[in-house]
Amino acid sequence: MINSGIDPELLEFFHQLKDERDEYRILVDITNSVLAHLDREGLVSAISQDIHRFFAIPSVAIAFFDGEQASTFPVTACGWYDDNQHYCQQKTYPLTAGKIKSVLENGQPQAVALAEDVNDPLLKDLFSAGMRAVLLLPLTFNAHSPGIFILAHTDAGAFTPAVCSLLGQIASRISIAVDNANAWNEITRLKDSLKQENIWLNEQLQNAESLNDIIYQSAAMKNLLRQVEMVAMSDSTVLLLGETGTGKELIARAIHKLSQRSAKPLMKMNCAAIPASLLESDLFGHEKGAFTGATSTHIGRFEMADNGSLFLDEIGDMPLELQPKLLRVLQEREVERLGGSLVIPVNVRMIAATNRDLHQMVQDREFRSDLFYRLNVFPIVIPPLRERPEDIPLLATWFTQKLAARMNKTIDTIPAAALKALCNYPWPGNVRELQNVIERAVILTQGNTLNLQLSDLKIPASPASAPRAQPAPIKLPPMFSPQVPENDESEKERILQALRETNGIVAGPKGAAKKLGLKRTTLLSRMQRLGISTRDL
Incomplete structure (x- = not known):
């Protein structure tokens, strides 16, 4: 109106x-x-x-x-x-x-x-x-x-x-x-990718060891490294078996470095160190929103290791419910991120390691048999340290010099009694335990002679019927790193340096033989083989 x-x-x-x-x-x-x-x-x-x-x-x-x-x-x-x-x-x-x-x-x-x-x-x-x-x-x-x-x-x-x-x-x-x-x-995805790549680069810098860092002279280790050289050039899956502390990760790095994938990343994961609820996401990745807290897309280790190698340590601790998915990735060479449906092809060489008896775990239904047979393509058994005692003096020397340099100390002698104690000890923790013992000794050392606390080691008594040879104390030249085996050129340079420092004197308490920790006759024999004459100094 x-x-x-x-x-x-x-x-x-x-x-x-x-x-x-x-x-x-x-x-x-x-x-x-x-x-x-x-x-x-x-x-x-x-x-x-x-x-x-x-x-x-x-x-x-x-x-x-x-x-x-x-x-x-x-x-x-x-x-x-x-x-x-x-x-x-x-x-x-x-x-x-x-x-x-x-x-x-x-x-x-x-x-x-x-x-x-x-x-x-x-x-x-x-x-x-x-x-x-x-x-x-x-x-x-x-x-x-x-x-x-x-x-x-x-x-x-x-x-x-x-x-x-x-x-x-x-x-x-x-x-x-x-x-x-x-x-x-996309920015968030790239940021996450760069973060993961930065983690990998830091791992590589912290673990940048060369093959020369595998210190040995025993027949057991020579045989093991022959197997490493044979399998490295193939793309076959490798299963490293051995007690804890034997150096399985070091062998895995050697396999990767000798392989055709050496220019690509070696990604590592300890299956026992990551909670089961996070292991799948860390291995295969996840999409944003896949679960509570997944605020961005996460790239898994398999994708990060594409065209490279993936080292799964403590594989025996992988949860049973996750094993079929790992088996599928190994067989099909493709992954699906958690919460996604996109199939992502990956080309990864698998290296697995464990200190557990996987065969017995299969019998006890604690490990899938199909995954075990897929991993057990080329098993390599790493011998424990007690089965290669001849490597102990070399390892002790190497760890002493490496740790002393890190702590800015000069340690040039390991006492004979200490070496004998180290050789008699069964080393249940293997090389890792030996390194820890040496590190503790380096920390306690105030002079030039390694201060090993033998009371910390429960050394079993040696059988009276089979006495061991008494090892001589090892003198550590200042610039000498005992990388074994040593080639003729480096050995020649080491001997020449010792002769120069002793003014060409071979024998005696101030001679080059004493400085190198060798017998006079051994040094003369090596000098003759390498063509070294004191007249040339």
């Missing part, structure tokens, strides 16, 4: 202005809301709540496209449960021929009426959730499509031309936010 005197055209113009103002407010509110979010889930959650508030649309989702070559695409969808509780979830779909691919290729919006016989996996899920109409709006920004805006409603007639027009304008604003979210997602 109040408007009876108003011109109808003016009234229609007034309503038109009001509608335009309301649409403008909606566009401004949604634009401000979406541009405040960089992560995908937060972005879709904000959009869905605004769309639900302004249009009462119950299901809002965005399909993200990370690359032209991708065969799948992730969808983040938000909606409301029957009790009006808001939720968001992620799922991956195959990019096959269907409505999504059609909209992506032609860049045109499409409205779809859902029926029970729909074949598209995404639309089938929406129909199962009670939706009867879907509006697919391409998100286009800078001549490319970062995603598709997916709106679904239980009312088949909900998407009128006027609503579709306004939603199309909203989609153009959302395109900018989706492009920003994709860029942020």
